[in-house]
Amino acid sequence: MKPIFILCIEDEPEVLEAVVRDLAPFEARFPIESASSVAEAREVVQDILNRGRLGLVICDHILPGEDGVSFLVSLHRDPRTAGSRKVLLTAQAGLSDTVKAVNQADLNHYLAKPWRREELHAVVRQQLTEFVLQHETDLYPYLTLLDAARLGERIRQQPLPADE
């Protein structure tokens, strides 16, 4: 089974460290990668796609060089990452950028800085649950970490494996 990765893009090292630290509970099942610029992020995505799938991108908007929203738009246009869940974690995205992210990158969630840990957990849990529901058939491994009620509901509707 190919692992499902989480990618965090943030240019300030302390902030990046805080995000990754807050996501630690998910790391047992979803390996976390990080990048500090869009250029680096593209390389990391390439690397992730060689080893597995990109499940969730948590991206800042203001970054050195290319901005976060246009990176999300480019991810959305690539069929390999079109289904990845996309979250904007930022304090400085204006209305037009946010609209662009929603309309052109199919943005799934907008999270304002500063964030609360529980809030981030809830968003990541919900987005990964969506991704797993859409892309996975074997849901048992995710019951511990993700939204068990929704996964359980899907499992009930799935045909059971083989005969006894």
Add this chain to the structure above:
Amino acid sequence: MNTRKAVGILLGLAGFCLPWLVTFPGLSFPGHVTLGVFLLAAAFWLTEPVPIYITSMLAIFLEVLLLSAEGPLCQFVRPPVAQPEVVAPTQTFRLPAGAVTSAGEVFVARPAGNFDKLKVEVVERRADVVEVRSPALSASTPVLSRSDHWLARYSPASYRTFFASLADPIIILFLGGCLLADASVKYRLDRALTRLFLRPVGTNPKLIVLGLLVATGVLSAFMSNTATTAMMMTVVLPLLAGLDADDPLKVAVVLAIPIGANIGGIATPIGTPPNAIALAALTKQGLSVPFVKWVLMALPIVLVTLVLSWLVLLKLFRPRTRELKTELGGTFDRSPKAWGLYVVFGLTALLWFTENQHGISSNIIAFLPVVALPMFGIVGKKEIHALPWDVFWLMAGGISLGTAIKTTGLAEWMVGRVEWSALGGFAIMAGLALLSFLLANFLSHTVTVTLLAPIAVSVGTVAGAATGFDLTTALIAVAVASSYGMTLPISTPPNAIAMGSGVIQTQHLVKAGGLIGIVGMALVLVMTRFFWPLFSR
């Protein structure tokens, strides 16, 4: 296509053709044909070049084609028939020499296609003709000109018999159980019951493991082991989120589910398909085992192994945490339809358990939920479509193969090779149960029992005289032993689901499942020796 499948297909085809090429002394021609079908099915069931239920369908099809009266083989084979030549007016006729057996019998063709044996008086026997005298003969009586022709001794069953195996009463019993289970899942009765079971055990991890074993066991006694495991996993896996990554309690909790499900399935005739297969074989022999009798026979070993499993799991995977919160959402559904389900379920269970009092077969009672649940709109077309039809076909294949093996004389021939009476009844029963346990670790439990049930029945007909052999005990031992085959991830679907959770490793399962399975198997031998035969007295 992988090597295993290719080997399976080759073995199956070779097995199918062998009896057509080699003649085994003492075995009739239809017996040869049946042996071919049996070898083909066994090879396909063992290696699975096609899913096992398809092999069952294939077996039924081959039986209809090759063994039934209406099938092409019996239709197209024109038995050589001669008409008696009148020698003298005093009822004396001349027949070809081969038409009369050494015992002075001839076979008279009947319009239906089979033959009646007729005793005649042999007047004179010459090299090529025999003169016989009989008032039942006339110049127009069709007489089989070769008395050693296979059709003489074979009265083929109607093709209905083979197709009807899908509607065998035991399959109806199973169908009733499945529909009740599906309805329970639909109205979340299974979840509500789990909650009920786990409430009294509080937050003590050790007691929670016991609670899970018992809850899973009870549910899987009435639902399929696989469905129970799938449901329980969605309940317990979220509970593990708060535990340390390496707390052994996680392993104990996740293992409790498939182990509880495998053991719980033993408890009732509808708990798992192997029980039903064994019952079907017994019913065919005229030995009825009512629902409640099965439960009484099986319950002691189920309870003992459930408690043993608890001790083994806690010993192997000692919980580190002192407290585990089990707050499960969901209560009993109080809608009118859910109440309808509770009433139908309660009534069916009550009638099943009181069979001795009212005398109506549990197979008939099983049709009550099949009718009542859709009638009151408690289940709909969706649930009827979602019934495990593959399992029903799998069972039907086994049942029809059992019929064929018995009616063609293959059964007696197979077991006639061994001097059974020298072995003693217990040794035979123990051997069958051990074989069942070994096979079940690698094969589908249903297939294991499907293969072994006709053999047990055959041995029973021959070794019946041997001291202490009891067919009911033998078949129950075979069925129960198969449920203890749970060492490997592939042994049963519940094991596979537990492995799929990613919480446990193969070695955990092999250690716990293997140990509990072997102890269970040892207990099966004890029950076979001392407990189960008591019910046949």
